[in-house]
Amino acid sequence: MTELAQDKMTTLREFMAEVAQREYSESYLIAVLHKAQELFGYLPREVMDVVAEGLEIPTAHIWGVATFYHYFNLEPIGRHVVSVCMGTACYVKGANRVLDALKRELAVEVGQTTDDRLFTLQEARCLGACGIAPVIMIDDKIYGELDSEKVIEIIRQHRRL
Numbered sequence: 001m002t003e004l005a006q007d008k009m010t011t012l013r014e015f016m017a018e019v020a021q022r023e024y025s026e027s028y029l030i031a032v033l034h035k036a037q038e039l040f041g042y043l044p045r046e047v048m049d050v051v052a053e054g055l056e057i058p059t060a061h062i063w064g065v066a067t068f069y070h071y072f073n074l075e076p077i078g079r080h081v082v083s084v085c086m087g088t089a090c091y092v093k094g095a096n097r098v099l100d101a102l103k104r105e106l107a108v109e110v111g112q113t114t115d116d117r118l119f120t121l122q123e124a125r126c127l128g129a130c131g132i133a134p135v136i137m138i139d140d141k142i143y144g145e146l147d148s149e150k151v152i153e154i155i156r157q158h159r160r161l
């Protein structure tokens with residue numbers, strides 16, 4: 001483990017030690033997983049084991065929780081997270097064509113990360129911008145009124161960042 005990863009593990013252990021003193025510490029599992037993901041970017045196996053040990057909860061239970069909530073990433077994610085809205089308004093305006101263009105351009109399926117770790121492709125349900133459907137979000141920025149060409153241009157701009 002690198003020195004940086006050890007520092008993060010120490011921070012996580014300190015957070016769990018604080019949580020363990022509270023009543024019903026098991027109910028803080030989600031908060032601990034959030035903290036772990038904030039520190040590591042995703043939830044690697046060894047981090048799950050440390051959480052299991054720290055909260056005295058079986059690892060299998062922690063895996064169950066982590067896989068139930070889509071928010072948690074079990075694999076490393078890319079520098080940019082591309083979320084394609086597949087909500088009704090976006091779907092009827094061609095979200096599937098936008099998604100297909102992204103899959104081709106990035107050479108990944110939904111839920112996967114590009115080999116260069118630049119992009120992770122995800123699906124979303126209504127990003128709250130139906131008026132400019134179809135919509136994607138890259139990191140925390142919304143892009144609307146898209147078609148296959150526009151979305152590829154946006155991805156190429158991000159490659160140059």
Ligand code: FES
Nearest residue numbers: 085087090127129
């Ligand atoms: S359905 Fe896509 S933003 Fe609402």
